[in-house]
Amino acid sequence: MKKFLNLLKKEIKELVTFQLIASLLFTLVLFYFIGNIARSEMGKVQGVKHISVLDLDQSDLSGEILRNLAFANFKIDLLEANNKEIAIEKMRRQNIPLLLVIPDGFAGSVSSFRPKEIETYVLVRSFSMGSSINSELVNQIIVSINSYLSDSILKNKIPDINPSVLKNPIKNKSFILVKDKIAEGSIRDVNNFVTSQTIFIPIILMMILVYSSQMVLSAIAMEKQDKTLETLLTVPISRNHIVIAKMLASGLIGLISAGIYMVGFRFYMGGFMGNIPTEGQVGDVIEKLGLRFTPNTYIFLGISLFLAILCALALATILGVLSEDLKSAQSASFPLVFLVLIPYFLTMLSDMNTLSLPLKIIVLAIPFTYPFLSAQNLMLGNYSMVLYGILYMLVVFMVLVFIAGRIFSTDKVLTMKLRFGRRVIR
Amino acid sequence: MDVILRVKNLKKSYGKIFALKGIDFDVFKGEIFALIGPNGAGKSTALRIIATLLSADEGTIEFMGYDARREPERVRENISYLPEEAGAYRNLTGIDYLRFMANFYARDERELEEFVKRGEEISGLGVRLKDKVGSYSKGMVRKLLLARTLMIKPKLAILDEPTSGLDVINSLEIREIIKDFVKEGVSVLLSSHNMLEIEFLSDRVAIIDNGRILETGTPEELKDKYSSKNLEEVFRRIVTYEKVS
Numbered sequence: 284m285k286k287f288l289n290l291l292k293k294e295i296k297e298l299v300t301f302q303l304i305a306s307l308l309f310t311l312v313l314f315y316f317i318g319n320i321a322r323s324e325m326g327k328v329q330g331v332k333h334i335s336v337l338d339l340d341q342s343d344l345s346g347e348i349l350r351n352l353a354f355a356n357f358k359i360d361l362l363e364a365n366n367k368e369i370a371i372e373k374m375r376r377q378n379i380p381l382l383l384v385i386p387d388g389f390a391g392s393v394s395s396f397r398p399k400e401i402e403t404y405v406l407v408r409s410f411s412m413g414s415s416i417n418s419e420l421v422n423q424i425i426v427s428i429n430s431y432l433s434d435s436i437l438k439n440k441i442p443d444i445n446p447s448v449l450k451n452p453i454k455n456k457s458f459i460l461v462k463d464k465i466a467e468g469s470i471r472d473v474n475n476f477v478t479s480q481t482i483f484i485p486i487i488l489m490m491i492l493v494y495s496s497q498m499v500l501s502a503i504a505m506e507k508q509d510k511t512l513e514t515l516l517t518v519p520i521s522r523n524h525i526v527i528a529k530m531l532a533s534g535l536i537g538l539i540s541a542g543i544y545m546v547g548f549r550f551y552m553g554g555f556m557g558n559i560p561t562e563g564q565v566g567d568v569i570e571k572l573g574l575r576f577t578p579n580t581y582i583f584l585g586i587s588l589f590l591a592i593l594c595a596l597a598l599a600t601i602l603g604v605l606s607e608d609l610k611s612a613q614s615a616s617f618p619l620v621f622l623v624l625i626p627y628f629l630t631m632l633s634d635m636n637t638l639s640l641p642l643k644i645i646v647l648a649i650p651f652t653y654p655f656l657s658a659q660n661l662m663l664g665n666y667s668m669v670l671y672g673i674l675y676m677l678v679v680f681m682v683l684v685f686i687a688g689r690i691f692s693t694d695k696v697l698t699m700k701l702r703f704g705r706r707v708i709r
Numbered sequence: 710m711d712v713i714l715r716v717k718n719l720k721k722s723y724g725k726i727f728a729l730k731g732i733d734f735d736v737f738k739g740e741i742f743a744l745i746g747p748n749g750a751g752k753s754t755a756l757r758i759i760a761t762l763l764s765a766d767e768g769t770i771e772f773m774g775y776d777a778r779r780e781p782e783r784v785r786e787n788i789s790y791l792p793e794e795a796g797a798y799r800n801l802t803g804i805d806y807l808r809f810m811a812n813f814y815a816r817d818e819r820e821l822e823e824f825v826k827r828g829e830e831i832s833g834l835g836v837r838l839k840d841k842v843g844s845y846s847k848g849m850v851r852k853l854l855l856a857r858t859l860m861i862k863p864k865l866a867i868l869d870e871p872t873s874g875l876d877v878i879n880s881l882e883i884r885e886i887i888k889d890f891v892k893e894g895v896s897v898l899l900s901s902h903n904m905l906e907i908e909f910l911s912d913r914v915a916i917i918d919n920g921r922i923l924e925t926g927t928p929e930e931l932k933d934k935y936s937s938k939n940l941e942e943v944f945r946r947i948v949t950y951e952k953v954s
Contacts, residue, residue: 289812297800510796514854517760518813519785694763698723 286520287528294532297505298498303536307543314547321551334381334421337362337370342390348401348428352383355424371404380406383421393432401425461572462664468568476565477574477662484658487545488588489627492651494544495537495592496599496619502529503603504612513697522691526684530596538592573664580661583669587654590676594650595619597683604690605699626652630659650679710737713865713896714759719768721754728754730920731768736865741887741897743907745944746917752900753793755917756869759898760790773864786814789863793870793900795854799843803834803853806842807860814861828860831886848879855883859890866890868899872906884909904941914940916947923947 334357338345352359360379364370367384374382382404386392392399403421437446458467506512515525569575576584598619606612626649629635635656638646646652653672660668690696714736721729729751736742744752757763759770761781770777770784777784797806807828808821815821829838832852842850851872858866871887872880887910891897901907907914908928915925924931924947928940937943 286813289809293798293801293809296805297798300800509799510792510794511798513757513762513792514790514795514810514857516762517785517788517790518810519782520813521782697762 287524290520290524290528291532294502294528295536298502298532298536303540307540311543311547314544314551318550331356331358332381332420333358333360333379334383335360335362335370335374335379336383336385337364337367338385339367339387340385340389344390344393344432345385347431348385348424351424351428351431352421355420357420367402374404374406378406378408380408381421382406394436459568459572461574464572466568466571468565472565473568473572473574476569480576481658481662483545483549484584485627485631485655486548487541488591488654489623490541490544491538491588491592492595492623493620494541495534496595496623497616498533498537498540499529499596499599500603500606500612500616500619501609502533503600504606504609504615507606508608516696522696523688526600526687526691530593530600533599534592534596574662576662580658583661583666583673584654584657586673587657587669587676590673590680591651591654593680594676594683595623597680597687598622600687601683601690604687604696622649623651625649626655630655650676710740712736713738713773714898715769715771716755716759717769717771719755719758719770720766721751721758721763722766727920729758729765732915732917732920732922734915734922734925736896736898737912738896739891739894740912741891741899741910743911743914744898744900744917745902745904745907745914745940746900747902747948750917751920752917753869756790756867756898756900757792760788760867761785762790787864788867789858789861789865790867791854791858791869791871793873797842797845797850797853797857800841802841803832803838803845803849804829806853807832807838807857810857811860824860827862828856830856831859831890832856833882848875851875851879852883855886859886859895862893862895865896865898868897870901871899872901872903880906904939904944908940916944918948 334352336349336352336359338349338361349359362370362373362382364373370382370384373379384402384404386399386401389399389401433450434446437444437449441449456467457469458465459470459473503512506515516522599616602615602619603612606615626646629638629646630652635643635646653669653676657669657672660666690699712735716732716734718731718733719729720727720731732751732755734742734744744755746752754763758765759772759777761777761784764778772784773787775783797803798809801809804825807825811821811824811828815824832838832855834849834852834856837845837849838853842853845853851874855868855871858868866887868887872883875883884906887897887899897910899910911928913925913927914931916923916931924934924943926934931940931943932938935943935946937946
């Protein structure tokens with residue numbers, strides 16, 4: 284044990300370099316900085332917005348529109364101008380971001396069912412997020428006003444009938460079924476809520492898998508490149524301990540690095556996240572459908588993630604042994620990264636159930652697919668699929684460790700080389 | 710004299726290339742035994758097999774009574790190997806490296822400190838031991854590695870081209886270190902193609918070429934036998950004779 288701890292300590296010392304710490308801190312600061320900028324931009328968009336209005340109608344209806352704008356948190360600046368050309372020129376000169384022009388005779392045109400158009404002008408100063416959101420908001424307000432006006436007109440013309448029945452004669456109710464549970468609600472809202480709760484899982488997973496694998500790959504390749512492996516293999520310590528110490532140290536540092544990246548990523552994403560239904564809005568539906576993480580789901584998720592890390596580390600160890608130096612180790616890591624990215628994108632962008640059978644078999648043969656599917660499967664109560672994945676990963680890990688152990692305990696650790704896809708014996 | 714290492718009919722091939730075609734030799738306790746031969750003669754392969762890095766296709770290696778094939782762990786506990794092209798961990802300081810290596814052999818804290826102290830003395834690197842290995846010159850790294858090899862006082866030190874790539878001054882220093890160390894009861898098995906070095910260091914030599922040992926004896930015996938002034942001449946005569954015959 285003393286020898287193993289000695290080796291583990293050395294592995295960690297070798298991996299925690301100034302470059303690693305500097306790059307982690309730099310990424311953290313960068314993500315924090317970008318996230319803050321995004322948050323402040325979103326804040327500006329969601330806060331008080333300025334709009335200039337040229338009301339050439341001066342009617343009750345135009346007054347109603349202005350009240351609605353004020354209600355939607357717009358600070359209205361009424362322009363004094365005789366025509367819209369002057370207002371547009373003023374907009375250009377004074378950098379006014381939004382201009383709304385209510386034409387003369389607007390109210391009359393509406394009541395005679397030949398409505399004149401309200402015009403909106405957006406001054407483009409950049410192509411940032413905020414530039415388009417403001418005009419979208421104005422459009423939404425106009426849609427609301429339209430609805431309000433049409434309701435009033437219908438009520439006046441046909442007082443006995445509810446305007447909403449006339450406008451939408453067909454009514455519907457949405458129900459969501461999960462296994463034996465049923466709840467009324469919008470699938471889009473539930474989807475958005477679940478995604479907001481689980482979006483980080485695949486990203487964390489992908490980062491941990493790629494990071495840890497690259498760490499162990501580099502650790503072994505560096506031993507070869509720096510010509511320290513031969514010496515290490517002649518010291519009185521079990522070859523298996525050498526493999527385990529490398530995997531453990533790399534897994535640990537990979538986990539910490541991924542954690543730090545994730546903190547940065549949270550800052551980054553935190554700046555952009557918006558329009559996601561809160562728990563209060565869909566909480567009842569979620570509760571009824573049982574779409575919540577329980578301590579059990581966390582345990583299964585943890586086991587699944589842990590086994591995926593072990594598989595990645597074992598595979599990376601084999602690839603590391605085949606690499607001649609750090610450069611070839613980087614090339615050797617591509618197949619592994621590829622194997623992680625396939626399920627990452629597939630599970631994010633498509634439904635596994637709709638994949639063709641051959642593609643499904645290929646994807647399910649990749650051990651890293653299972654942890655990506657675990658969160659969804661656990662929420663949907665597909666425990667058998669999760670258990671199968673755990674079992675499959677365990678078998679794959681044991682096979683890979685056996686291969687890695689065999690390679691390390693034979694000449695192959697020194698003689699096998701992977702060079703441009705060929706196996707060369709030296 | 711006590712035999713510490715007995716090598717019998719050692720054979721090794723890499724695919725179609727026969728690196729060792731059946732070599733036999735003994736190393737006695739407290740002696741420096743050298744394998745000399747040209748590049749590709751099979752010296753390094755023989756040393757790597759004895760150091761338990763490679764496995765032999767045929768033959769036996771008996772070290773201190775242990776069969777190296779069956780009990781490699783026992784062999785590793787009692788040998789120390791310096792490969793021809795070796796390095797040390799760049800991110801560790803010299804002293805950390807010595808301590809890390811000593812930890813595999815020391816039975817307790819007292820012995821660990823003893824090993825590290827000896828390593829410091831052998832290396833002669835002084836305060837530079839506190840610097841990271843990445844900042845060392847090639848000569849300094851080699852001295853550190855030699856210190857690492859000898860500090861644990863192994864029963865057998867296996868040195869593959871110990872002065873490889875070093876300048877004259879560094880080479881001389883390293884030869885002196887090896888020579889002094891044998892006085893403390895350590896046996897040394899080394900390889901080199903530097904005949905002057907071998908003549909200075911070795912008690913006995915084996916001349917190896919093309920995977921076969923052609924002659925074994927003390928430098929004096931071989932010089933007498935081949936009526937030569939030095940080992941270089943002996944080596945030339947043996948190899949030339951072998952090629953002609």
